[in-house]
Amino acid sequence: MPEPARVQRGLEEVVALESRICFIDGKLGRLIYRGYDIRDLAAKATFEEVAYLLWYGRLPNARELTELRGRLGELRTLPDPLSRMIDTLPADAAPMDVLRTSVSALALYEPAETKAGATAIAGAERLTACLPTILGTFHRRRKGLPRLRARPELSPAAYLLYALLDREASELEERALDVALILHADHELNASTFAARVTASTLSDLYSSVTSAIGALKGPLHGGANERAIELAELIGTPDRAEAIVKEKLARHERIMGFGHRVYKVEDPRATILREWSRKIGEAKGDLHYYEVLERVKEVVQREKGLYPNLDLYSGSVYTPIGIPHDLFTPIFAVSRVSGWTAHILEEYEDLRLIRPTAQYIGPTDLSWVPLGDRT
């Protein structure tokens, strides 16, 4: 047996590749997309501008942005057989499973891109345009709402709100969702992006790579944490109950969803921005109770465990007062993150190296074969 190697469990702090897309300074709490600070992007950009930035490496000019908006509007319509397939899925299916299955099925109607370039960016745009339609088609059917129209004049955020709520969004609601989409768009080599890049590194296609990513995002230690965080806020109910309930959970060694991060050692800057939107939306709706409960939870977890909030703590407190059901929070994360996944897949195709680490084998190596009849 070779000498035991040092195993870096969870690949913590392992630098696996070079990238020009996203930089996180976990000590200073900074997040940068292609050179731009997330705080500037959340204050000044739209989700379409950010998607363009991630794919092309620079901000679009006015003409390029108008053209991208036009394309994202046109590309929204699903192939007819895919819409019909979504109609046959169980109405009680988890929307994340519907998204994963539908992206995989969409691949059957699209070119299977396995190299960087214009057609691969077209695939990235197609996926980014279609994810809200997939969610909207499924959600409207399970709620018995009228069929979804393409509405190409709407921004991705306004279209998603129309698709899910069957009403026009207010300006504030549209901007709140747009900011949430910007904040979720990319985050370096998080688990789902790594899954996408591992799949792309085998020279598999864009759709297979995004399907892998959706599977990884679903888990409660990653994107699934946002649904659990709002469930906790609802269980707590009022701020005065937060201290006792959180302490009980910590005493049982339970994880408090929406806290802690592998990279950030201070507050996640996305959480800081989304907390402010949680307050703004709460004020506009005349109901600040989610905001206030989460403020108390934050104080207790910080004091008791020294852990800071991450993005997933607050997304539900922005979405719920708007009327978005809990099981759509993680799928909305995917609606945004698909822009980052596809940017990373394109980068992987440009500088391809099969991702294939090794394992430290700790099992036996010298067992003797036992015939079937002699086994107990």
Ligand code: ACO
């Ligand atoms: N609640 C309670 N304790 C926690 C939490 C938490 N949310 N997060 C970490 N800890 C504790 C662990 O129990 C562990 O304690 P111990 O040393 O006494 O055993 C210690 O902090 C270190 O935890 P690790 O799991 O080793 O830290 P890691 O870097 O692997 O974890 C993770 C990062 C998975 C995000 C973790 O903080 C967690 O489970 N958080 C809750 C889930 C969550 O919010 N996920 C969203 C992440 S952000 C995103 O995907 C957008």
